[in-house]
Amino acid sequence: MALVESSINLEVGKVNPDLQKERDGASFNPNDMTLVLLGGPKRAQHRREVVRQLFSDPVFNQEMRYSQSKTERYDQAMHQSIRLAEYMIEKGWTDKEMQTAAVALHYDLATAVHAVMFVPTILRLATPEQQAEWLPQAASFKMIGTYAQTELGHGTNLKALETTATYDRSSECFIMNTPLPSGMKWWPGGLGKSTTHALVTANLIVDGQSHGFQVFLVQLRDVETFEELPGIEVGDIGPRISVSVTDNGYLIMRNVKIPRNNMLSKYCTVTSEGKFLRQEGTAKSNYGTMMMVRASIVDLAFQNTSQAVTIATRYGAVRRQSELKPGAKEPQIIDFVTQQYKLIPNIALAYGLHFTKEYMLSYYHQVFEEEIQKGVYDSVPELHSQSCGLKAYCTDLSMDTVEVCRRSCGGHGFMMASGLCSLLMDGLGSVTYEGENTVLYLQTARFLMKNYAAAMQGGRTARSLAFLTANHPTCELLDVFNLPQLQAVFDVRAKFMLECGAVRMSESLKNGRQQYEAWNENSVELVRASKAYLDSFTAVNFMKRVSTLDIKPELKDVLMKLCRLHALHRIVSSAEEFLQSMAINTKQLEDIRSAEIKLLASLRPDAVALVDSFDYHDQTLNSALGRYDGNVYEKMYDLTKRNPMNEQSVHPAIHKYLKPFQAKARL
Ligand SMILES: Cc1cc2nc3c(=O)[nH]c(=O)nc-3n(C[C@H](O)[C@H](O)[C@H](O)COP(=O)(O)OP(=O)(O)OC[C@H]3O[C@@H](n4cnc5c(N)ncnc54)[C@H](O)[C@@H]3O)c2cc1C
Known part of the structure; x- marks a missing residue:
């Protein structure tokens, strides 16, 4: 193994001679280009350190990903999510470092939507008090969330979404419902198995009057047992074209009561008396x-x-x-x-x-x-x-x-x-x-x-459309x-x-x-x-x-x-x-x-x-064909030897079906 400081792949075996010849013949040093792409040596070095650290941990090893069953992949994706959370606590990884790690892992984490949509939406739409209550729980994964907007019947046309949040003055709660079948939430990432909470987009109704779509925090599962709460039905929506393990899910709510405080209220709120108040800037x-x-x-x-x-x-x-x-x-x-x-x-x-x-x-x-x-x-x-x-x-x-x-x-x-x-x-x-x-x-x-x-x-036109008023001769x-x-x-x-x-x-x-x-x-x-x-x-x-x-x-x-x-x-x-x-x-x-x-x-x-200048770690590419060392055929054979289909030289199905048939045919 050789040490290559100027590449994210620190340890590289003997490089394929054709690939080495390409590198030797280039007109520039890829490391210089990497620094341009990543915004300077400090940032590039930092990214390399984070990614190398990540992939030196066997939990993040991607090699057998393609041979894993969905359940095995889900197991690894959850393990990776939790290990990253541990890194945050133990190594003090910052949001930026977590993001670098998530990108290197293609966001193939059981809690990806939690990081990408759930937390940012709370930051943007919740009041400081709501943030103070929810964000620490989100950071420690006591609360794992998703963003539930799309329904079985509608995704593009948000105005047609059917989920309702009806204010009940007597209990100071919202009553959440997803009219069936088309109003059930469908698609949110992580909703199937991984989340305890969802930010649900629902039509707010107070005294029979609609106040448009607002976002509500709804608890779906008991945070200790992970069992569904009364009135909630959640599950995975089924196989999709994807290797990634995100458990896109469905959600049905039947008269689920949530506290008034669970409406994200930075810009809009409902008072205990049932008065709807809207501040400037909500839409934006x-x-x-x-x-x-x-x-x-x-x-x-x-x-x-x-x-x-x-x-x-x-x-x-x-x-x-x-x-x-x-x-x-x-x-x-x-x-x-x-x-x-x-x-x-x-x-x-x-x-x-x-x-x-x-x-x-x-x-x-x-x-x-x-x-x-x-x-x-x-x-x-x-x-x-x-x-x-x-x-x-x-x-x-x-x-x-x-x-x-x-x-x-x-x-x-x-x-x-x-x-x-x-x-x-x-x-x-x-x-x-x-x-x-x-x-x-x-x-x-x-x-x-x-x-x-x-x-x-x-x-006047927008900045990027200045060409509309420019006078260009043709040809x-x-x-x-x-x-x-x-x-x-x-x-x-x-x-x-x-x-x-x-x-x-x-x-x-x-x-x-x-x-x-x-x-x-x-x-x-x-x-x-x-x-x-x-x-x-x-x-x-x-x-x-x-x-x-x-x-x-x-x-x-x-x-x-x-x-x-x-x-x-x-x-x-x-x-x-x-x-x-x-x-x-x-x-x-x-x-x-x-x-x-x-x-x-x-x-x-x-x-x-x-392409070397993009500086991808071999584990991110997870490709026998695109390895930094170019040892393509060796890697393909190695992976094939470890393919679960090759674990037994004779597959049990041979003994189960073929052999009895052959025995019968001989009679
Ligand atoms: C992998 C994946 C992950 C997802 N994750 C989430 C998630 O985490 N949370 C969540 O809430 N949702 C999620 N979604 C749902 C996603 O946001 C919607 O599927 C998407 O917005 C498209 O809406 P739709 O399914 O209603 O498509 P449709 O609107 O039904 O589109 C079907 C066809 O109709 C056409 N069409 C529709 N309206 C018009 C129009 N006005 N003009 C012209 N053509 C039109 C479209 O071009 C398309 O060809 C996810 C979806 C996928 C595939």
């Missing part, structure tokens, strides 16, 4: 949790994408197959240009997503931690629209990438041991939860249409590597797509359609407009961020290539829209395609170094 603060979670899903999309390209690129360097030069040694599969076309634009995308999530998280911070504190709400609509749109756009692209990477590994990509199947299966939820992606694109489209109308009337792409020219091309296409949406809407309205009919009739075009805006935003953000980085020249050089490749690849992927908008002409499209292939060749020698 509710949005806050959603925006925060969506911003963190953009980060998740980056994680999934960068892990998938790490696995597939390392494997592409190690795997030798077929013939390239007649009679020569089999080439590394990454030397096939078609293979490079699967991998390298997706490496570029992963870097693009890195800068997108940086933007998203910092914009969220700026608006919620700074502007709103000063009473400035101007940026909220743009942040809301971008958090919806970027959540959808980034998770869509990320899932496409994971699948491309999986296929790029041939047959072995179909094995769980590749690590790519679980990235795909677990990642797929991200296109649905926290807002189904189409619905989110349409949310963004509403904001875009408003801004488009404002721009056309000479009014000005003289040099396909010139960043300002590429930015202009994206702007022209986005503006055109917004215009298409707006024109179609206005034609429908002119033809006598109601607003809602026009919206539905043109929704396909409106989703296209959203995607064009988001495509433009991410590509331009990538180019701008890289252009302003003050870093070593060799790092800058490779990042410039990546952001150019990303831009060119996005143009090729939606070529018809760029042509239709006359942002480019057919000759320029040809030039772009050639330039894309040239960039592949130029980035090829750095492919492995670029």
